[in-house]
Every structure is written in structure tokens, then in C-alpha cells.
Amino acid sequence: MSLNILLFAAARDDIGSDYVEIDVPDDATAGDVLNKLSELSPFMAELVPYCRLAIDERYAVASASIQGAREVALIPPVSGG
Amino acid sequence: MSLNILLFAAARDDIGSDYVEIDVPDDATAGDVLNKLSELSPFMAELVPYCRLAIDERYAVASASIQGAREVALIPPVSGG
Amino acid sequence: MTHRVHVELVDNPIVVPSLIDDANDPDVGAIAWFFGVTRRNTGDRVTDTLFYEAHRPMAKGSLEDLADLAREKFDLRYIVIIHRLGEVPVGQASVLVGCSSPHRRDSFDALAWIMDELKRVVPIWKRECYADGTTEWVHPVES
Amino acid sequence: MTHRVHVELVDNPIVVPSLIDDANDPDVGAIAWFFGVTRRNTGDRVTDTLFYEAHRPMAKGSLEDLADLAREKFDLRYIVIIHRLGEVPVGQASVLVGCSSPHRRDSFDALAWIMDELKRVVPIWKRECYADGTTEWVHPVES
Numbered sequence: 001m002s003l004n005i006l007l008f009a010a011a012r013d014d015i016g017s018d019y020v021e022i023d024v025p026d027d028a029t030a031g032d033v034l035n036k037l038s039e040l041s042p043f044m045a046e047l048v049p050y051c052r053l054a055i056d057e058r059y060a061v062a063s064a065s066i067q068g069a070r071e072v073a074l075i076p077p078v079s080g081g
Numbered sequence: 082m083s084l085n086i087l088l089f090a091a092a093r094d095d096i097g098s099d100y101v102e103i104d105v106p107d108d109a110t111a112g113d114v115l116n117k118l119s120e121l122s123p124f125m126a127e128l129v130p131y132c133r134l135a136i137d138e139r140y141a142v143a144s145a146s147i148q149g150a151r152e153v154a155l156i157p158p159v160s161g162g
Numbered sequence: 163m164t165h166r167v168h169v170e171l172v173d174n175p176i177v178v179p180s181l182i183d184d185a186n187d188p189d190v191g192a193i194a195w196f197f198g199v200t201r202r203n204t205g206d207r208v209t210d211t212l213f214y215e216a217h218r219p220m221a222k223g224s225l226e227d228l229a230d231l232a233r234e235k236f237d238l239r240y241i242v243i244i245h246r247l248g249e250v251p252v253g254q255a256s257v258l259v260g261c262s263s264p265h266r267r268d269s270f271d272a273l274a275w276i277m278d279e280l281k282r283v284v285p286i287w288k289r290e291c292y293a294d295g296t297t298e299w300v301h302p303v304e305s
Numbered sequence: 306m307t308h309r310v311h312v313e314l315v316d317n318p319i320v321v322p323s324l325i326d327d328a329n330d331p332d333v334g335a336i337a338w339f340f341g342v343t344r345r346n347t348g349d350r351v352t353d354t355l356f357y358e359a360h361r362p363m364a365k366g367s368l369e370d371l372a373d374l375a376r377e378k379f380d381l382r383y384i385v386i387i388h389r390l391g392e393v394p395v396g397q398a399s400v401l402v403g404c405s406s407p408h409r410r411d412s413f414d415a416l417a418w419i420m421d422e423l424k425r426v427v428p429i430w431k432r433e434c435y436a437d438g439t440t441e442w443v444h445p446v447e448s
Contacts, residue, residue, distance in 0.1 A: 009215060009287035010299035050303050054285070057220040073217055073285075079300035080214065080221070080245060080286025081198050081257050081277060090358055090430035091442035131446050135428070138363040154360055154428075160443035161357065161364070161388060161429025162341050162400050162420060188345035188395050194416070195338040201407060202331035252331050264344060270417050273337070277409060 001026050003066065005037060006073035011051070014043040024066070030055065031062030037074055051076050082107050084147065086118060087154035092132070095124040105147070111136065112143030118155055132157050167229045168242045171222055176244050176255045187239050192266035196273045198257040200250050208293040214247045214256060217285040221245070224284045232261070232276050236268040243276065245286060256288075310372045311385045314365055319387050319398045330382050335409035339416045341400040343393050351436040357390045357399060360428040364388070367427045375404070375419050379411040386419065388429060399431075 004019045012018060022036045030053040038048035053060050054073040066072060085100045093099060103117045111134040119129035134141045135154040147153055168179065178195075200212045229241045242260035250256045259276050261269040290298045311322065321338075343355045372384045385403035393399045402419050404412040433441045 006217065008217060008285070009289070010301055013299070047301065050301065054217070054220060057217075057223055059283075073220065075217065075285050076287065076299075077301040077303055078281070078283065078285055079288045079302055080216070080284050081281040087360065089360060089428070090432070091444055094442070128444065131444065135360070135363060138360070138366055140426075154363065156360065156428050157430065157442075158444040158446055159424070159426065159428055160431045160445055161359070161427050162424040190342050190396075191344035193340040193342060193398075196409065196413075197336040198409065199333050199336060199405075201334035203407075253333070255336075262342075264346075266339065266341065266420060267417075270339075270413065274410075274413050 001028075003028075003033070003069075003072060005033065006071065008074070009076050011044065011047060011074055011076050014041055014047075026067065028066050029062060030060040030064045030066060033066060033072065034062070034074075047076060048074070082109075084109075084114070084150075084153060086114065087152065089155070090157050092118075092125065092128060092155055092157055095122055095128070107148065109147055110143060111141040111145045111147060114147060114153065115143070115155075128157060129155070166240045167226070167233075168240075168244075169222060169225045169229055170244045171216060171218055171225075172244060172246050173248050174246070176246050176258050178258065179242055179260070187262065189264050190239050190262045191264050192269045193240075193260065193262040194266070194269035194273050195258065195260045196277060197255045198277070199255050200252045202252045204290075207290075209252060209290055210293045211249050211251045211291045212256065213249050213289040213291060213297075214245070215287050215289070216245070216247055218247075220285050225280070228276055228279050228284070231279075232272045235275065236261075236263065236272040237265070238263050238268055238272055241272075241276075243280070245280075245284075247286070309383045310369070310376075311383075311387075312365060312368045312372055313387045314359060314361060314368075315387060315389050316391050317389070319389050319401050321401065322385055322403070330405065332407050333382050333405045334407050335412045336383075336403065336405040337409070337412035337416050338401065338403045339420060340398045341420070342398050343395045345395045347433075350433070352395060352433055353436045354392050354394045354434045355399065356392050356432040356434060356440075357388070358430050358432070359388070359390055361390075363428050368423070371419055371422050371427070374422075375415045378418065379404075379406065379415040380408070381406050381411055381415055384415070384419075386423070388423075388427075390429070 240262040263269045383405040387401045406412045
């Protein structure tokens with residue numbers, strides 16, 4: 001299946017877009033998605049291991065299924081405040 | 082020597098005046114002054130053991146001399162804030 | 163007994179909610195506020211301005227969750243969390259957190275806890291714009 | 306690098322110094338404020354109003370000493386301590402403490418420390434005026 005992943009901050013700047021479309025198996029997990037995202041560029045290979053995936057605006061564990069997700073977002077290390 | 086002691090809060094209300102005049106020896110210490118004050122009334126006998134004496138706007142230890150003091154004040158337990 | 167929560171993401175300078183009146187509650191004995199402000203110097207680097215970006219709906223929900231958790235952990239009556247997004251120049255506030263409580267310790271502890279958690283979990287990012295013209299996203303990595 | 310201290314005893318409602326501007330300093334990353342407010346309920350007693358009295362010159366000096374000590378203990382840029390005297394009705398502030406610092410932890414810790422010390426050493430006393438018409442000086446005795 002094809003999946004749009006929302007991108008933010010340094011990840012968005014590296015990819016050059018607010019989102020990226022990736023292909024994953026129907027039974028893919030959050031961990032599978034992160035692996036796929038880390039293959040997009042040398043920069044992403046460095047950044048993604050420190051990122052979390054958010055499914056429908058909630059942080060997801062690596063084993064979480066992405067089936068039925070309305071929104072998937074890559075959340076780099078945060079720096080608000 | 083005769084000494085005016087400034088009074089505050091419950092001590093002032095008990096004595097009915099902003100200050101009280103007591104007689105102490107010329108070489109009296111802060112501790113001697115506190116003892117003298119505790120003899121002024123049954124209420125003062127209860128309150129004074131919890132009070133500190135301030136000499137010239139600084140808390141004084143019991144052994145401090147009151148000679149040369151410009152101002153002596155009885156400081157009941159404080160409750161600002 | 164009122165429990166009020168005010169959580170907001172804003173794109174302009176933070177307007178401080180009225181300090182006493184909004185938190186007014188006869189059981190309140192303590193009100194504490196924290197302002198996080200853009201600082202010029204970090205180590206030997208000089209900042210001109212910060213730029214904040216967020217996953218807005220997720221950040222709003224995450225701040226609301228924080229406020230709810232804070233009310234469970236501490237005896238609070240009123241919580242305000244406002245985070246500014248976009249450019250925040252040196253000397254201006256990027257974040258405001260306010261609490262009220264019967265006793266001061268709850269407000270002090272809640273302020274510190276909310277700020278620690280906000281910096282740990284809320285999907286907001288800052289980009290440093292240094293005086294030398296370079297810019298850099300801040301993605302702190304736990305060491 | 307500026308270090309400013311503002312200590313005041315006032316007989317009327319506390320006017321909050323402007324929150325950002327007065328503490329403005331490009332090395333400031335954190336500003337924290339604490340308001341102590343007259344609370345209605347303490348245990349099962351209902352307070353109508355509080356009345357504060359002070360040894361005024363000693364209290365002013367004692368608050369200035371506290372501000373100086375706080376600047377030695379914590380990395381602070383700006384300290385405000387304002388205590389109101391006389392009658393302070395329920396819902397109004399009797400004390401305001403504000404700090405600014407490069408990092409938030411210093412302001413948080415300084416606020417808590419200043420309030421603890423203020424309640425321990427500054428010659429100010431409050432008299433409770435209860436809703437049942439009785440009044441009582443508060444002279445806390447360490448147990």
C-alpha cells in the first residue's frame with residue numbers, strides 16, 4: 001500500500017516537501033515505516049533513528065500497526081519551550 | 082538602664098502599646114531582655130520563648146550585648162507571604 | 163471549586179491572561195507563571211531570532227494532555243499553557259505556563275513538571291537563526 | 306549584563322511590574338512569577354480577610370538581603386519582591402516574587418527558595434479575620 005508521511009523541521013527541509021509517499025506492505029508496523037524513511041537519504045539515515053512515528057496524532061511503538069491510520073507523521077526530536 | 086522595646090502583632094496587642102519600657106543592667110544581653118519581657122504577662126510568658134530579639138534591625142543571638150543599641154525589637158514568629 | 167484549562171497555540175506575541183482575575187478562586191492561595199524567552203547567547207553562539215514550527219493539531223492535543231496530567235499529579239485549580247509559533251525574536255516569549263493552587267508548592271512543582279514534559283513530548287521544533295546568518299533546526303538527541 | 310533588584314512594601318493592591326519589558330535582557334531565557342493570594346479556606350476555618358503588619362524598615366532590609374542571597378545562590382538577572390501590608394481580602398495578592406535567569410531552573414528554584422525564606426525570617430505578621438467575626442495573629446511555632 002501507498003502511505004503519505006507528514007514531515008517536519010529538518011526532515012521536511014531535507015526531503016523538500018511537507019510529506020513523502022512511501023510503499024509499505026499492508027501489515028507494516030511503525031518500525032517498518034521508520035526503516036523505510038531512513039532509506040530516503042543519507043541525512044534521513046542519521047535522523048530517523050532518533051525520531052518517533054505518530055499515528056493519528058499519538059506516538060506509536062515500533063510494533064504498532066499502521067492499518068487504518070488516517071494520518072502518519074514523522075516526529076523528529078522535539079525542541080519546543 | 083531603661084530600654085524601650087518595640088512590640089508587634091500579638092505581643093503589641095497583649096501589652097496594649099507599640100513599645101514597652103523595661104529596666105535592665107547596663108551589661109544585659111539579648112537573652113536577659115527576653116527573660117524580662119516574658120515576665121510582663123502570662124501571655125508573654127507563653128509567647129516570648131518563641132520570639133527573637135532584633136537589635137538595630139538584625140536578629141541577635143541570646144549572648145549579644147544590647148549596649149549601644151539604637152533600637153531593640155521583639156520579633157514574634159513571623160507569618161508573612 | 164472550578165478547574166479551568168486554557169491551552170493555545172498563537173502566531174503573534176503572547177498576550178498574558180489577566181494575572182489575578184482569570185485565576186480568581188477563593189480557594190487559590192498561590193499563582194505562578196513561567197515565561198520562556200528567546201535568549202541571545204547559547205554557549206558561544208549568538209541568536210538573532212528563533213522560528214518555531216509544530217504539528218499543530220497534535221501539539222494542541224499534547225498540551226491539553228499535559229494539562230490534564232498535571233491536574234492529576236498536583237492540586238491545581240487553573241492551568242494556562244500558551245506556545246507561540248513562527249518567528250520569536252530575542253527578548254520575546256515563546257511559551258507561557260501558569261498555574262494556581264491552594265498551596266504554593268503544587269504550583270511551583272507543576273510549572274517545572276509541565277515545562278520538562280513540554281520539552282520532552284510536544285511536537286514543536288525550533289530553528290535557530292544565528293547572527294552570522296546560518297540557521298539550524300534544534301533536534302536534541304538524548305545522550 | 307544587568308542585575309536589577311526591586312524590593313517594595315506597599316499599602317495598596319500590588320501592581321504587577323510589566324512582565325516582559327522590565328525583565329528584558331537578551332541573556333534572559335526564563336521569567337517566573339509567584340503571587341501569594343489570600344485563600345478563603347484553611348482547614349475548616351473560613352477567612353474573610355487578612356491583615357498584614359511589619360517592622361517596616363527591618364522587613365525592607367530583610368527582603369533586600371534575601372534578594373542579594375538569592376543572586377548569590379542562583380544565576381539570576383532580575384528579582385522583584387513586593388509585599389502588601391494592611392488588609393488583603395480573599396482573592397487578592399499579599400506577595401509577589403519575580404525572577405529572571407538565563408535558564409529556567411534558576412528562576413524556579415529561586416522563587417521557591419525566596420518564598421521559603423521570606424516566611425521564615427522577614428518580620429511580617431498576618432492576622433486572620435474569620436467569617437465568624439473572630440481574629441487571630443498567626444505566629445507559627447516550629448514543632
